[in-house]
Amino acid sequence: MADFWAAYQSTLGFAMVNAFFALSTYAVLSAGMLSFATVTFAALGGFLGAQLAVHLALPPVLVMPVSALSGALLAYVVALLFLRLDSHWMALASLALVLITRVVALNATALTGGVNGLSVPLSLPLWVLAAILAVICVVFWRLSASWYGIAARAVREDAAVAATLGIPQRRIQTIAFIISGAVGGLGGILLALMLQFLSPETYFIDIAFTMIAAVVLGGSYHWAGAIVGAVVFTALPVLLQAVVPDFEKVANGICLLLIMIFLPRGLIDPRALRLRRARKAPSR
Amino acid sequence: MSLFVEQLINGCALGSLYALFAIGFGLVFATLGILNAAHGTYASWAAIAALAAVQRLGLPFPLAVLVGVAAGGALGVAVDQIAFQPLRRRGAGMLGALITSIAAWIVLDNLAGVATGQDSLSFPTDSYPGGMLHVGGIAFSTMQLITIIAMLAATLGMHLLVRHSRFGAAMRAVGWKEQAAAIVGVDPRRVVLATAFLAGAASGLAGVLGGISTANVSYSLGEGLMLKGFAAVVVGGYDDVRGAALAGVALGILEVMSAQYVSTSLRDGITYALLLGFLLLRPRGLFGGTSFVRA
Numbered sequence: 212m213a214d215f216w217a218a219y220q221s222t223l224g225f226a227m228v229n230a231f232f233a234l235s236t237y238a239v240l241s242a243g244m245l246s247f248a249t250v251t252f253a254a255l256g257g258f259l260g261a262q263l264a265v266h267l268a269l270p271p272v273l274v275m276p277v278s279a280l281s282g283a284l285l286a287y288v289v290a291l292l293f294l295r296l297d298s299h300w301m302a303l304a305s306l307a308l309v310l311i312t313r314v315v316a317l318n319a320t321a322l323t324g325g326v327n328g329l330s331v332p333l334s335l336p337l338w339v340l341a342a343i344l345a346v347i348c349v350v351f352w353r354l355s356a357s358w359y360g361i362a363a364r365a366v367r368e369d370a371a372v373a374a375t376l377g378i379p380q381r382r383i384q385t386i387a388f389i390i391s392g393a394v395g396g397l398g399g400i401l402l403a404l405m406l407q408f409l410s411p412e413t414y415f416i417d418i419a420f421t422m423i424a425a426v427v428l429g430g431s432y433h434w435a436g437a438i439v440g441a442v443v444f445t446a447l448p449v450l451l452q453a454v455v456p457d458f459e460k461v462a463n464g465i466c467l468l469l470i471m472i473f474l475p476r477g478l479i480d481p482r483a484l485r486l487r488r489a490r491k492a493p494s495r
Numbered sequence: 496m497s498l499f500v501e502q503l504i505n506g507c508a509l510g511s512l513y514a515l516f517a518i519g520f521g522l523v524f525a526t527l528g529i530l531n532a533a534h535g536t537y538a539s540w541a542a543i544a545a546l547a548a549v550q551r552l553g554l555p556f557p558l559a560v561l562v563g564v565a566a567g568g569a570l571g572v573a574v575d576q577i578a579f580q581p582l583r584r585r586g587a588g589m590l591g592a593l594i595t596s597i598a599a600w601i602v603l604d605n606l607a608g609v610a611t612g613q614d615s616l617s618f619p620t621d622s623y624p625g626g627m628l629h630v631g632g633i634a635f636s637t638m639q640l641i642t643i644i645a646m647l648a649a650t651l652g653m654h655l656l657v658r659h660s661r662f663g664a665a666m667r668a669v670g671w672k673e674q675a676a677a678i679v680g681v682d683p684r685r686v687v688l689a690t691a692f693l694a695g696a697a698s699g700l701a702g703v704l705g706g707i708s709t710a711n712v713s714y715s716l717g718e719g720l721m722l723k724g725f726a727a728v729v730v731g732g733y734d735d736v737r738g739a740a741l742a743g744v745a746l747g748i749l750e751v752m753s754a755q756y757v758s759t760s761l762r763d764g765i766t767y768a769l770l771l772g773f774l775l776l777r778p779r780g781l782f783g784g785t786s787f788v789r790a
Contacts (some may be wrong), residue, residue, distance in 0.1 A: 299528075
């Protein structure tokens with residue numbers, strides 16, 4: 212058991228960090244927007260937080276709120292610019308933002324260390340990570356039942372109907388972006404603390420695709436789906452490596468394909484649960 | 496002056512590759528509503544197929560290009576039928592197809608790495624027209640001329656097909672609303688297959704020509720095209736072939752010129768700064784009009 216724990220400790224850590232990214236993506240997705248901008252929020256939170264922790268020797272507890280706040284601020288600016296675009300264009304624009312993020316990270320050497328990267332000689336106990344994730348989960352749980360959560364669901368299902376109900380679409384989507392930015396920025400610094408090293412490649416396309424795949428895999432209609440998806444998507448390559456050592460990435464892709472084809476609404480699907488309950492009800 | 500003109504030609508040739516990529520990517524996005532992350536791998540595989548045609552079968556250059564283009568198109572159709580068709584039947588929307596395209600990208604990218612032995616291969620120098628042409632003191636390679644002509648032909652052909660043919664009208668109809676298109680007698684399945692093939696073939700053409708002129712046949716060929724071709728799609732607009740082509744060429748020229756006259760390290764920065772500027776000032780692309788959808 213101790214061996215098992217030692218071997219999979221880092222997998223568990225990365226699964227939890229990916230859960231933050233997935234929740235950040237879920238936050239915008241739950242208001243009907245596909246955006247990869249989480250990567251940019253994470254990059255800002257990560258690099259800024261790492262600089263504060265290294266140069267000002269601030270303890271991680273203080274750095275994290277700063278990272279989350281900076282992500283939220285950037286998200287507000289991004290929302291102002293992006294909410295003018297319609298859905299297809301926003302997806303493209305946010306992907307472009309990810310590409311720009313890497314170029315900025317390469318050239319803003321004062322903040323990011325440029326090509327040499329930035330070492331972050333701090334670590335975070337796993338239980339702290341778990342505790343923060345638990346707090347964020349409670350926030351998402353309460354949000355999902357709040358006026359905001361219901362309004363966001365309405366906007367996602369049908370923006371026109373939501374507008375006739377007096378739901379301010381712009382404001383709901385701006386709030387969604389700010390939540391996404393805060394969680395993304397927090398995820399960024401947590402990733403920095405996990406990796407203990409940051410480079411311009413750290414926050415790039417791979418994270419963008421990983422997190423969107425995690426959310427959709429886990430189920431994009433419930434916040435818990437993001438967490439389940441992140442765990443599955445982080446653990447799958449590790450497990451597959453033990454089974455098919457040379458082709459674990461290919462096998463990973465095939466698994467992803469199969470899950471999407473057979474469970475297109477993801478592993479956690481509130482509608483399927485409701486349907487099952489409704490089917491049982493009359494027999495009682 | 497002759498240096499400037501030569502660099503202009505270099506930029507056009509490079510940009511033609513981006514343009515070819517962008518045309519196919521935009522076509523799939525506009526017609527099928529799929530943000531296809533696997534589009535770049537078609538280029539890698541087309542180059543690998545063309546190289547195999549040269550090395551194993553000893554085919555001459557024009558036939559090898561044809562093999563590559565056909566391979567790109569076939570791969571486009573195969574990925575569409577395996578990864579996108581099951582979701583289309585269930586109406587899973589843009590998100591599901593994005594995920595399966597990521598899955599296809601992971602699989603094809605890694606298999607391409609295996610196929611080339613994680614190496615960067617190149618075409619034998621006698622397998623393509625490698626000579627230099629001199630026109631009035633300006634030198635450029637035959638491959639550059641071929642690349643630019645191929646791009647112009649593909650753009651013109653695709654534009655005529657999409658905007659001025661019955662089939663193109665059917666494609667745009669399916670892109671707007673598949674059910675409505677089916678009601679007025681369009682067979683969506685044929686349109687889907689043709690679109691997937693054309694897009695894959697365009698990407699394949701970019702892959703073969705790019706693989707020859709950059710002497711790089713590997714998985715990274717498609718990735719490089721993807722990152723820049725994607726920028727061309729955003730600048731040019733995905734729903735217009737001309738816009739994507741023009742933007743691709745412009746980005747190629749900009750890249751070469753900024754490396755020559757500004758700084759090599761800022762080359763990508765300038766490209767993406769332009770991209771950001773376009774997103775903010777002209778978010779619907781060069782020729783982007785207004786779209787009419789239900790409020």
